[in-house]
Amino acid sequence: MRFPSEVAVDTYGNYVVAEPYESAIRVVANSTGTFYGVPMTAGDIYTVAGDGTQGYSGDGDRRPRQRWTSPLAWEWTPRANIIIADTGNQRLRVIAKSTGTFYGQAMTAGNIYTIAGDGTEGYSGDGGPATSAAFRGPWGVTVDGSGNVVFADTGNNGVRVVAGSTGTFYGQAMTAGDIYTIAGNGTAGYSGDGGPAASAELSEPTGVGVDRSGNILVGDTDNSRIRVVAGTTGTFYGQAMTAGDIYTIAGDGTAGYSGDGDQRRPPNWVPPRA
Numbered sequence: 001m002r003f004p005s006e007v008a009v010d011t012y013g014n015y016v017v018a019e020p021y022e023s024a025i026r027v028v029a030n031s032t033g034t035f036y037g038v039p040m041t042a043g044d045i046y047t048v049a050g051d052g053t054q055g056y057s058g059d060g061d062r063r064p065r066q067r068w069t070s071p072l073a074w075e076w077t078p079r080a081n082i083i084i085a086d087t088g089n090q091r092l093r094v095i096a097k098s099t100g101t102f103y104g105q106a107m108t109a110g111n112i113y114t115i116a117g118d119g120t121e122g123y124s125g126d127g128g129p130a131t132s133a134a135f136r137g138p139w140g141v142t143v144d145g146s147g148n149v150v151f152a153d154t155g156n157n158g159v160r161v162v163a164g165s166t167g168t169f170y171g172q173a174m175t176a177g178d179i180y181t182i183a184g185n186g187t188a189g190y191s192g193d194g195g196p197a198a199s200a201e202l203s204e205p206t207g208v209g210v211d212r213s214g215n216i217l218v219g220d221t222d223n224s225r226i227r228v229v230a231g232t233t234g235t236f237y238g239q240a241m242t243a244g245d246i247y248t249i250a251g252d253g254t255a256g257y258s259g260d261g262d263q264r265r266p267p268n269w270v271p272p273r274a
Contacts, residue, residue, distance in 0.1 A: 014040075016048075016082065025049040025082065025095070036082070036095055037110020049084070049095050049112060081107075083115075083141055083149055090135045091117030092151060092162065103130070103149070103162060104177025115149065116162045116179060123156045123186060130162045130179035140207040144231070145214055148174075150182075152205045152218070158184030159197075159205060159218055159229065170197070170216070170229055171244020183218060183229050183246055190223045190253065197229045197246035215241075217249075225251035 007017045013030035026047050029040035036048040081102060082095040091114050096107035103115040116130035117138070125133025136155030143149055147164030160181050163174035170182040183197035184205070192200025203222035210216055214231030225248050230241035237249040252259075 010035075010082075018084070025084065036097060049082070083143065085138045085141045085151060086114075086117075087137055087139060089117070090119050090121050090138065092130075092138060092141065092149060103164060115177075116151075121155075123153070123158075125179050126160075126181050128178055130177060133160075133179045135160075140205075140209075140219070142208050142210050142216075144169075144210045144216070150208055150210065150216055152208050153181075153184075154204050154206055156184070156186055157188050157202045157204065158186060159202070159208060159216065170231060182216070182244070183227075188222070190220070190225070192246050193227075193248050195245055197244060200246045202227070211236075220248075220251075223251070224253050224255050 007015060010016050012035060014035060015028040015030070017026045017028070019026055024047050026045055027035060027040065028045050029035065029042050032042045033040060038046050038048055040046055081097050084093045084095070086093050094102065094107070094113050094115050096102065096109050096111055096113065099109045100107060105113055105115065107113055114131060116133060117135050118132055120134040121136050122134035123136060135153050137153070139152045139154040141149060141151040146167065146169060148169055149162040149164065151160060153160050158181050160179055161169065161174070162179050163169065163176050166176045167174060172180055172182065174180055181198055183200060184202040185199055187201050188203045189201035190203065202218070202220050205218050206221045207219035208216060213234070213236055215236055216229040216231065218227045218229065220227050228237065228241065228247050228249050230236065230243050230245055230247065233243045234241060239247055239249065241247055
């Protein structure tokens with residue numbers, strides 16, 4: 001292996017590894033069986049996506065023939081599909097674990113599909129088909145409890161969603177297979193806490209995750225903060241939150257290391273006088 005960047009355990013106990021320098025996704029089998037369309041033996045390693053060549057190809061085909069550029073983050077869904085942020089190709093792609101319809105597309109087990117991005121570096125597409133959208137360096141990716149794909153559109157200073165089903169999520173009405181921005185107005189900066197997340201400023205968000213309450217956690221990297229896009233209205237992390245709004249839950253904006261055992265301190269915090 002060469003500089004594996006992401007690793008996690010799937011629903012079968014297999015280790016799934018993103019290996020960006022080899023443009024590949026690999027699996028260390030936990031047990032003997034067939035996974036992602038590949039017969040595997042416990043303890044052995046297998047490539048399930050990518051042929052080691054940078055580029056873009058392979059949609060609708062079996063995994064080993066795909067080519068891509070730097071799949072830097074990925075997430076396996078509750079259905080055991082693997083979702084990849086194909087960063088250099090400005091796309092999100094899926095390796096289907098089972099045959100069915102996902103994100104508005106008919107898929108065959110073991111094949112790969114683009115579910116978002118047209119390969120153009122830019123910003124477009126909100127409210128329409130995700131496969132027609134433009135990104136600028138998609139990075140971290142996760143899947144929420146409703147099956148929506150949430151990812152950091154890092155270069156556009158935003159967080160976007162590919163709707164897995166039709167409904168209202170993060171305060172917005174969404175249609176299955178379409179794309180929406182749920183956080184960030186495209187301007188690099190820090191603003192917006194307590195208001196609509198889509199109007200807030202972020203600065204190169206990278207990691208995203210979802211908590212047990214359905215809130216989206218965002219690593220607002222250049223702002224040295226962790227922020228939350230509330231999935232529902234309630235009290236989380238000691239703060240009253242409204243669905244679709246954004247809040248800072250950790251970090252005072254200073255690059256450094258401090259604060260263990262204390263509550264989050266706001267910017268320009270000064271200790272009270274004795």
